[in-house]
Amino acid sequence: MHRYFLLGAVLVAAFLIPVTDTGGQQQVKIGGKLVVAQGTDAESVDPINFSASPTASIMEHIIQTLVRLDVEDRGGQLETTPKGVLAESWSVSPDGRVWTFNLRRGIKFHDGTDLDASVVKLSLERALHPDCAAPFRSAVLGRLAYSPASATTGTVADKNAIVWRANLLLGPEGNNVSVAIASGASLGVSVSGSAITVTAPAGTTAAAVIRAVNENAAANKLVWASNAPGSDGSGAVAPVTATRLSGFATSVEAPDANTVRITLASPFAPLLQHLAHTAATIVSAKRVREAIAAAPPCGKGLQDKVEGTGPFMLKEWRRGERMVLVKNPNYWERDAAGRQLPYLDEIEWRVIPDDAARMIELERGTVHIAVRVPPLDVPRLQRDPNIVLDFTTSVRTIYIGMNVRDRIPDTPTGAANPLADRRVRQALNYCVDKEAIVRTIMGGQARVSDAPIVPQVFGYAKVGPYPFDPARAAALLREAGVTLPLRLKMHHPRGRYVRDVQVAQAVQAMLGTCRIEVELIPMEFVSFLALINKAPSEAEHQLYLLGWGTITLDADYGLYSLFHSSQWPPGPFNRGYYKNDRVDALLQQGREEANPDRRKAIYAEAQRLIWEDAPWIFSHSESQITGIRRNVKGADVHVTERLILWQTWMD
């Protein structure tokens, strides 16, 4: 297992380490209130109900994961190492399927309750539950597709159909698997909610159907065993045990108070990276249990308040304005010198969407840390003796997604969509001068995308970029028979990404020179997310500017969620409804393959196909520029766009 991480670390080419030193030998000053300015507010503090990094950045101060990824500098070479947080140690079975985590003892939640294995189980199961539709369920935890009980019963609906019903829960992966079975045998499989109906040709007995399903399931490397002989088709109830639905099916168990056991159906090397994601944070069970009892299975009303084990406690949240965290006096972690953490008494996260206003507050000193410094402001801020700029790589790719369905909305009456034609999408890519965006808008503090993911991510393969070639664009548009000017709409957030409005306007101006007239619709980030999070039959969007940070540093997270056809909204992140069967198959293989070299080859092919299909205008990848007042020490900017402030103090 460890080898995987070393390998990943070598490929993680050039992370810049945080500038400030958190060495324990230094004299630190305890206390004080730190003010941090972000461009967007948190959406929610419920781990199953958020989707953006600025939210995670705050949440990770309140709630914690079993493990976290530390980025360390080893003589110029950077490595990511998983480090125990709530888990003190862990071990994995020789076959790589059973992971055992030993919890740290004596940890209390902010509400005074104890951390034990049952709480961990509750949090993880809630994150995995398909009905809860956590945005990151599939991206992060999809491998842990959750079946709460191993038994289900099949009933014979009529002579030739069996319906499995009840407590077998299906996610998007489940649906796919079922369809795969159907294509293998001459059986019809349909899934609706928690019921799977298998229909066989006339004259087949239910017993034969069950046998066929099982054989086929085995052929698909699925564990879908039946201990029942089935029924003769007379309508009698036949008990069937379907223990595993998906290749990644798993269970989370709590054999004793301090042990958590996660069982996977197949080995999954980057499990720790995935458990380090904010979506897998552990929340105090007290209110969650009450909420679930009131509104099973996920609970309601947990988005405004949370109790965790983190160094800070949520004190006050005025939406759209600020969130105040206060020191957790009983926090368990100590620094290298044995001092109790955190050093600060209070952190106030303020929402200042306007770049210029955020910088002014930083320069005046009313804000101590400001994220997302506009690149063009860098020279001025560098001259300011009171400000230190932190440059940290980001793994975030900025792109303009395209709705590729034939009609928008995708209903028989929807309008014909020119973007369904690959040539038009390629033309858009040729028409946008990415170099100019990086140079002019981003002040050189960005990198032109040459793949859907960035080089620091495992599995990256250089497949681009699309050169700036308006003549080629014009030729492709002609070939596609598009009437010019082509009119398109583009939704984009305001204040979420570095210079997002300016990037959108630049793309609009560039497309204008190719006689593609784009109407810009700027939106506040949270409502923008809601607009593009719709099923294709309801979706109205054509072009949408968005970013994606591959924060597990593995291609699976950066590609599967965005390009696999099982990941169409609502919920997941394939918001342009892209579908390519070969890409689907490759991305699935990449998930299942353990050999790193073979995975790289798989992802290289997938990226090449995606690149040719051009479901995005591939733009650029950002870098993080954070403005920090000089008197703030030990503020850590993580490569995954988190601020880490529990070892921060103010002079």
Next chain:
Amino acid sequence: MINKTLAPPTERVIEEERLTPARGTLWRRLRKSPSAMLGLGIVLVFMGVGLLADWIAPYDPLRPDFGRAREGPSWDSPLGRDELGRDILSRIIHGARISLWIGFIAVAIGVVLGVPLGAISGYYGRLDIFVQRVVDIMLAFPGLLLAIVLISILGVGLSNVMVAVGVASIPTYARLVRGSVLSLREMDYVAAAKALGMSDGRIIFRHILPNCLAPIIVQSTLQVATAILFAAGLGYLGLGAKPPMPEWGVMLSTGRDYLRDWPHIATFPGLAIMLSVLGFNLLGDGLRDVLDPRLRGKL
């Protein structure tokens, strides 16, 4: 008795002369006011630039040139380049046309709807109470706020800005015309017209409204300035014209991000707004002094 019966007609003749001065007189008197002439000059330049934009703008106002982004003023680009390298002078020239359109269409909407409303309200006492309460409600909102409310109903876009700004000016016209009509309808010539059996419509449109023309002209000139300002304000707030349209308010809004390091991007559109509004205001003030001295200080 004799004196009393003879005196009023004389006064009325003088008053009517004052209300509608001969054309030559108007021009002569306007020329005496330097500020009005300055205003007229600015307005004429502004209108000329707007009308001839396609011929006099040195560059395509929409074409970016990223190599020259944020470049300061030079001989080649007298007002410099904006954040995407577009020529600011060309954008301001084309922006003049947009502002001109907004100003005139908005005023036309206000006049076409506001004037008859005011006339009817003033002429028919029974309707007055209803119409004026509606006008009161509309006047209770500051004009820009009313326009924002209308935009939020109609949706963002340039044509909706014209409608919103125009509708927002209806109550001003209605109130203004009503006041004039209230006094004019008591005039003897109106009574005479009634005695001759003229229809109300003919009396209102042929005999009363022509006498209200002076305040309407004055108000309309000032209203163009207000409309330009409102449209720029709405554009600045992202509720009016949209990028990449070279509307002055939009240019000001995008330029704001660069204000500290590249102030020319926002400054020149700002100056254009200021100058054009100043021009229409000066001209409107001058016209008021000439056409309708009684209105001094009232508008």
